Amino acid sequence: MRERRGEEIGVVEQQVPTVHQPVHSPELARSPGPVPEHGPVWSPGVSRMLLARYYLPRRHTTLQGNACRLLRDGVEAYPEMLEAIRRARRSIRLETYMFVTDTVGELFGQALAEAAERGVHVKVLYDAVGSWTSRRSFFEGLRQRGVDVRAFKPFSLARGLRYLMRRDHRKILVVDGTVAFTGGVNIAAHWAPEGQGVAWRDDVLRIEGPAVHELERRFLATWRMMFQDRLSRLQRRIRGTRVPEPGPRKGDVGLAVLSSRRSIHRAYLHAIQRSRQSVLIAAGYFVPDRRMVAALKDAAKRGVEVSLLLNGGKSDHPFLEHATRAFYETLLGAGIRIFEWQRGVLHAKTAVVDGVWGTIGSFNLERLSLAFNHEVNAVFADPRLGRALEDSFRTDCGDCREVDLVAFRRRPLWQKAVERVLYFFRKVL
Numbered sequence: 304m305r306e307r308r309g310e311e312i313g314v315v316e317q318q319v320p321t322v323h324q325p326v327h328s329p330e331l332a333r334s335p336g337p338v339p340e341h342g343p344v345w346s347p348g349v350s351r352m353l354l355a356r357y358y359l360p361r362r363h364t365t366l367q368g369n370a371c372r373l374l375r376d377g378v379e380a381y382p383e384m385l386e387a388i389r390r391a392r393r394s395i396r397l398e399t400y401m402f403v404t405d406t407v408g409e410l411f412g413q414a415l416a417e418a419a420e421r422g423v424h425v426k427v428l429y430d431a432v433g434s435w436t437s438r439r440s441f442f443e444g445l446r447q448r449g450v451d452v453r454a455f456k457p458f459s460l461a462r463g464l465r466y467l468m469r470r471d472h473r474k475i476l477v478v479d480g481t482v483a484f485t486g487g488v489n490i491a492a493h494w495a496p497e498g499q500g501v502a503w504r505d506d507v508l509r510i511e512g513p514a515v516h517e518l519e520r521r522f523l524a525t526w527r528m529m530f531q532d533r534l535s536r537l538q539r540r541i542r543g544t545r546v547p548e549p550g551p552r553k554g555d556v557g558l559a560v561l562s563s564r565r566s567i568h569r570a571y572l573h574a575i576q577r578s579r580q581s582v583l584i585a586a587g588y589f590v591p592d593r594r595m596v597a598a599l600k601d602a603a604k605r606g607v608e609v610s611l612l613l614n615g616g617k618s619d620h621p622f623l624e625h626a627t628r629a630f631y632e633t634l635l636g637a638g639i640r641i642f643e644w645q646r647g648v649l650h651a652k653t654a655v656v657d658g659v660w661g662t663i664g665s666f667n668l669e670r671l672s673l674a675f676n677h678e679v680n681a682v683f684a685d686p687r688l689g690r691a692l693e694d695s696f697r698t699d700c701g702d703c704r705e706v707d708l709v710a711f712r713r714r715p716l717w718q719k720a721v722e723r724v725l726y727f728f729r730k731v732l
Contacts, residue, residue, distance in 0.1 A: 309724065331587050337642065337705055338610055338697045342687065344580045344657040351557050354684035358660035360573045361564065363682065364560040366506035368552030369512030371683070373691045377494030380484065380507040381407065387478040388414045394426045396522040399435035400476040401489035402439040411490050412445055419449030427452040428526060430471045440462045472665050472676035475518050481550055483515040485681055487652050503650045506698070508663045508681050512553040517560035520687050521679055559682045564673055567666045576658045578607045579581050580656055583696045585612040588620065589627045590669040590729045596630065599664040600637040612699055615643025622725055623669065628659060635708040638697045642703035655692040
């Protein structure tokens with residue numbers, strides 16, 4: 304729950320790419336940049352099932368037959384999401400941490416309302432804390448037009464601090480049970496293109512195939528948990544719960560949809576421990592636990608290239624950024640490279656190992672995601688998708704400043720003191 308609502312951004316509808324003319328960035332540059340380009344770790348003949356067995360823990364079920372596409376930032380993600388909403392014929396499920404009533408929020412609200420008015424069953428779940436600045440009249444207007452829109456855990460001091468701390472940080476959009484989107488992008492102008500919004504850096508995965516069914520199941524489980532009483536849930540269990548059937552195969556990517564915080568963390572650790580050539584992590588918020596630090600250092604000690612892409616002084620959560628820097632000396636001393644993003648706010652939560660294993664989702668490598676939030680990540684073991692994610696990481700590093708250990712040690716004494724104090728409070732930031 305790291306996104307913070309800034310000032311209202313004046314983005315007019317025509318400035319956001321319309322769904323009739325979707326915008327796609329050109330093919331990413333393949334120049335090495337500061338991160339060297341590697342050859343394939345595995346022979347092209349190795350099956351994806353074998354790769355999944357190697358990089359994913361055995362308890363993680365992989366769904367085969369998905370078609371996936373990586374979308375960078377709101378400039379690519381928003382037009383495709385709106386296109387799917389406007390083509391919907393049966394159902395729309397939207398779950399998001401931030402649904403801000405700025406121009407991007409209004410654009411999505413209008414598309415959702417129009418879908419409801421033509422008979423589509425539309426359910427929207429937004430987090431009450433993440434969307435606390437949004438106008439109640441906006442959501443009431445959607446309800447009047449047929450959208451079933453509800454807040455996740457509205458403010459209630461009577462229910463205790465722990466109730467307030469557990470937030471819905473997921474980002475899921477499922478349309479007609481056939482196409483889904485998940486990643487780090489919320490519904491807000493923070494992710495609109497530069498000059499029209501704040502242009503936060505983020506990633507979204509567009510999915511078609513059986514994994515769509517799993518994302519819809521996660522949404523429906525949260526909806527029932529929040530808005531059905533115990534008797535209704537018992538009756539549903541007795542007569543059996545009808546959930547949409549998995550869709551047909553659309554491609555050749557195997558995906559594991561993980562919504563348990565521990566399982567996502569375990570997937571990271573397992574892949575890093577199995578790494579043979581490279582570990583590339585883009586983390587908007589990075590305050591790792593001891594097990595993560597140990598896994599990264601061990602990988603670097605084995606000769607694996609370990610590179611981290613982190614915020615570089617423009618984070619929306621500066622206290623957390625200072626706590627992150629308390630880890631720098633330990634990581635840099637182990638041979639881990641750290642790149643600081645220079646073009647605004649980095650909000651991505653992605654990783655790729657050996658150009659094969661990868662993950663995209665809402666999970667941050669810090670305390671709140673690990674201990675409290677409802678999260679969801681898609682995890683895959685696929686050479687083509689892994690290469691796309693690795694190329695994206697390499698391109699991003701071209702807009703970064705690499706941290707030098709010698710120079711970092713010369714930072715001012717006051718800065719070192721602030722980092723140590725915030726490191727001490729890292730579990731509550």
